[in-house]
Amino acid sequence: MEKTTVFHLLRFFIFQQLCAAISATCYFPPEFQGEYKMQSTNSGDGVQYSVLNITGNSIPIWGNCHRRIGNNFILMINSGSNSCIRCLHLKLRSKNILQVNAASQESISKKCYTREESAEANCPTELSVQKRTTTEIILFKTKDLEGSNIQREFCPLYNNYNLRYFTTDKFYRRECIGFESDLDTCPSGSTLNIHFRQCLFDNYDLKFDCLGEWEGPNGQMHIALLDNRHFKKQLPQYRCGLYKRNESTGSIYLSLGKDSTCNTDLHNATYGHEVFELVPKEETSWPREIAFGQCNFPEWLIGNWEHARVDEKTFIYLDHNSFKTYTIKCVEKNNSDDKYLVFTRTQCGEEQYNCLKIKKRSTNIIEFQLGTNFSKNKDVFDLCSETNFQDNNWITQGRLNRKLEASCPISGEYTGVIPDNTEFCAKLWSDCRAPELMYYQVSDCVTSEVVEEREYRCLGHWTEGELLYTYTQRKDVASEAFECFVGSIISEKEDIYIKEAGEHCQRLIDPLQYGMKLIKQGLYSCIGSIPNTHYDVTTKRLSTIQPNSASTKSWNIGAQYPAIPDNYDNTIGGAASILSVKYLVSFIIFVNVIVYF
Numbered sequence: 001m002e003k004t005t006v007f008h009l010l011r012f013f014i015f016q017q018l019c020a021a022i023s024a025t026c027y028f029p030p031e032f033q034g035e036y037k038m039q040s041t042n043s044g045d046g047v048q049y050s051v052l053n054i055t056g057n058s059i060p061i062w063g064n065c066h067r068r069i070g071n072n073f074i075l076m077i078n079s080g081s082n083s084c085i086r087c088l089h090l091k092l093r094s095k096n097i098l099q100v101n102a103a104s105q106e107s108i109s110k111k112c113y114t115r116e117e118s119a120e121a122n123c124p125t126e127l128s129v130q131k132r133t134t135t136e137i138i139l140f141k142t143k144d145l146e147g148s149n150i151q152r153e154f155c156p157l158y159n160n161y162n163l164r165y166f167t168t169d170k171f172y173r174r175e176c177i178g179f180e181s182d183l184d185t186c187p188s189g190s191t192l193n194i195h196f197r198q199c200l201f202d203n204y205d206l207k208f209d210c211l212g213e214w215e216g217p218n219g220q221m222h223i224a225l226l227d228n229r230h231f232k233k234q235l236p237q238y239r240c241g242l243y244k245r246n247e248s249t250g251s252i253y254l255s256l257g258k259d260s261t262c263n264t265d266l267h268n269a270t271y272g273h274e275v276f277e278l279v280p281k282e283e284t285s286w287p288r289e290i291a292f293g294q295c296n297f298p299e300w301l302i303g304n305w306e307h308a309r310v311d312e313k314t315f316i317y318l319d320h321n322s323f324k325t326y327t328i329k330c331v332e333k334n335n336s337d338d339k340y341l342v343f344t345r346t347q348c349g350e351e352q353y354n355c356l357k358i359k360k361r362s363t364n365i366i367e368f369q370l371g372t373n374f375s376k377n378k379d380v381f382d383l384c385s386e387t388n389f390q391d392n393n394w395i396t397q398g399r400l401n402r403k404l405e406a407s408c409p410i411s412g413e414y415t416g417v418i419p420d421n422t423e424f425c426a427k428l429w430s431d432c433r434a435p436e437l438m439y440y441q442v443s444d445c446v447t448s449e450v451v452e453e454r455e456y457r458c459l460g461h462w463t464e465g466e467l468l469y470t471y472t473q474r475k476d477v478a479s480e481a482f483e484c485f486v487g488s489i490i491s492e493k494e495d496i497y498i499k500e501a502g503e504h505c506q507r508l509i510d511p512l513q514y515g516m517k518l519i520k521q522g523l524y525s526c527i528g529s530i531p532n533t534h535y536d537v538t539t540k541r542l543s544t545i546q547p548n549s550a551s552t553k554s555w556n557i558g559a560q561y562p563a564i565p566d567n568y569d570n571t572i573g574g575a576a577s578i579l580s581v582k583y584l585v586s587f588i589i590f591v592n593v594i595v596y597f
Ligand SMILES: *[C@@H]1O[C@H](CO)[C@@H](O)[C@H](O)[C@H]1NC(C)=O
Pocket: 035, 051, 052, 053, 060, 147
């Protein structure tokens, strides 16, 4: 009797699994969702666009999200007994640029499979996407998931340049001889203003709005632009280009393709449909005390940061709120170790003396602020007084060229319920093999259907009073997105409260009151909780040195857990991306840990 009950139960379970498999669904990350423009035709009448929406679980023209395999999505259109199934590779290249790849042109437009296995067998591989042997479509986001217009983006070209210009299309011959034309980004760092002068055509001014950038082949960068000339003529509205900076001279080659794809007449940064050669303009001279000054920024500040580049004497900050580029020169170090009297100049030539207050939060994190009061002349004594700064107004920056990774402040697995939407359950966990990573997942509490998955790299953390600030970088989508978390530190309890604190570690947020309560699960729960998704970093703004994983002990909230052994074999990590070896990997880790203890 008992046996049959078990059997029935088992059969019921299998039946449920089957049902789940048939109605399976997946979700697009919120960052993918919104309204896009896509080039539809490029005929004699110029480039035409069509509008495409991405919702939580569907791209209406291509199908419903059926299953996600890394960056590949199996999409399905059900029409009665016939299904149309295709596999598309989606990669968010920057906040507003989504790249879609399919095995062939046909498999996007016409051909689809009736069997899921066939569609899956035709998923583009990571390698084919890299080698660009797939069919590529660039989607330009116009509205985010809430329907708001997209935010402006900072242009990667932020100096003032003289330029030379030519086209390579024999049906569209244009040229500016010599370097009489120029480019600036005043008043807004989100727009390139080009002034064509002394050309083989009449002088005119041109504006490009920057939409994003991502890594291209051979050390070149891709750039997406909105071409404001399209209002007057048949020129395409969206442009894709390649640029390359000569690091020793600062000159840049920029070339643009013919239409809104990244492969029509776009060969490399020096050869495309339109080509610009940019040479930095000579800087206007700096005041005497700077030109001949001895003031240096500290060693730990030097390097490439999220929105800043610092060397001994110069701190360049791209302010993503005001779209101003500040070139900040050290004038005099104040007695207190974290303040510097500085001279700042924006890309529009506005100059002032101010005081720069900088805090080192950890090896890979700094915070700084400029004084609220500034002055036209140097002889103002109170610029560096504490009253010129606000306690809670920091700009947080993470280091890009990291030599050492920090570990995340959690170890093991924590679960909780989303505070303002209790139908959804959250899980936050760390990875035994890579203490610098943590994973976050939101799922339906009843069906366990995963709605959102995130992967974070922890850059470091620090405490202020009763609060712990953790600065992270998203790894799963458009990387370079930095996010701060504020958490409680409750030493004897194992529960934590955490809250997102924006990009700049916003203060005055009480996680105990507004945060999410997460409860620690089990003692060594991190064993076996190997992430089942392992996405590649999709973009990199600046090429960075591959940092070493820190062999430091993981810093735990709550009770002390053993740290990961220093001689821990990290090589297993690479294999974990393959789903099928998941259990094997956890088994190996399990054995490893057992041996260690
Ligand atoms: C996309 O979504 C917007 C807002 O929901 C809607 O107004 C628009 O008609 C949709 N466009 C297409 C092509 O589905």
